[in-house]
Amino acid sequence: MFDRSLRVTVLGSATPFPRPGNACSGYLVEGGGVRVWVDAGTGTLAELQRHVALGDVDAVWVSHLHADHSADLLTFYYALLYAGLGTALPVPLFGPVGIADRLAGFLTNGPARSPVETAFDVQELYDGQVARVGGLTLTSRAVEHGLPAFALRVEDEDGRSLVYSGDCEPCPSLVELARDCDLFVCEADGETPGHHSAVQAGRTAAEAGAGRLVLTHVGSALAPGEAVALAAGAYEGDIVHADPGLRFDVTRQGRTVTRRSRTPGRTTTSPASSR
Numbered sequence: 001m002f003d004r005s006l007r008v009t010v011l012g013s014a015t016p017f018p019r020p021g022n023a024c025s026g027y028l029v030e031g032g033g034v035r036v037w038v039d040a041g042t043g044t045l046a047e048l049q050r051h052v053a054l055g056d057v058d059a060v061w062v063s064h065l066h067a068d069h070s071a072d073l074l075t076f077y078y079a080l081l082y083a084g085l086g087t088a089l090p091v092p093l094f095g096p097v098g099i100a101d102r103l104a105g106f107l108t109n110g111p112a113r114s115p116v117e118t119a120f121d122v123q124e125l126y127d128g129q130v131a132r133v134g135g136l137t138l139t140s141r142a143v144e145h146g147l148p149a150f151a152l153r154v155e156d157e158d159g160r161s162l163v164y165s166g167d168c169e170p171c172p173s174l175v176e177l178a179r180d181c182d183l184f185v186c187e188a189d190g191e192t193p194g195h196h197s198a199v200q201a202g203r204t205a206a207e208a209g210a211g212r213l214v215l216t217h218v219g220s221a222l223a224p225g226e227a228v229a230l231a232a233g234a235y236e237g238d239i240v241h242a243d244p245g246l247r248f249d250v251t252r253q254g255r256t257v258t259r260r261s262r263t264p265g266r267t268t269t270s271p272a273s274s275r
């Protein structure tokens with residue numbers, strides 16, 4: 001009998017390059033008896049190993065092919081094929097159209113195609129795609145980022161849900177995907193084409209009726225606390241910044257519990273959401 005909780009751990013939230021102590025975008029989603037690595041941004045492969053053995057990753061889901069969300073697929077590929085992890089290959093890899101060719105082209109040392117498909121069972125995403133991984137349902141929606149890009153909703157068999165925006169500007173498909181979710185992880189890079197500002201992240205969370213908002217991928221123009229304060233002007237629920245190492249146990253709306261997983265003994269419990 002597996003642990004029936006649904007949780008997400010922040011592996012990194014820096015943009016557009018990793019900082020000491022904060023990798024680029026990446027999250028570990030655990031639930032339904034499986035572990036899914038969501039976005040493989042620079043530095044997240046190392047952080048992932050704080051929480052799970054690499055051989056125990058059941059699937060990888062990548063929102064888009066910008067390096068700050070996908071670069072560590074390159075090193076994961078080597079680990080899977082050459083590090084003797086004992087993983088059952090290939091590992092399911094969900095990503096935008098062209099992801100297999102992109103990896104194969106980057107990794108090859110000559111005219112021959114790199115054996116990407118030996119490491120990964122590549123499944124290209126499309127708008128509205130629904131996939132099952134263990135006891136989790138993964139729904140992907142196309143979002144606006146100026147290139148093929150997706151947001152993700154993860155639901156477990158007990159009805160808990162979390163939604164991740166990937167990188168995108170405000171768009172109806174994201175609001176639909178995030179409708180009434182328990183936890184909404186939304187980027188807040190800044191008010192530029194292809195991204196949300198902190199205020200816009202708050203608005204999207206409010207429009208969707210999300211139970212709780214986690215601000216991630218906050219651009220360098222704002223400190224995390226400033227971004228949270230700005231989002232709070234548009235969204236009445238609880239808002240937390242995606243500090244690296246933070247873990248969220250997702251429960252039905254209003255009862256999500258936050259733990260700082262890197263510092264055992266300093267567990268904190270957030271106040272209940274007002275929603």
Ligand SMILES: [Zn+2]
Pocket residue numbers: 015025066068069167217
């Ligand atoms: Zn990004």
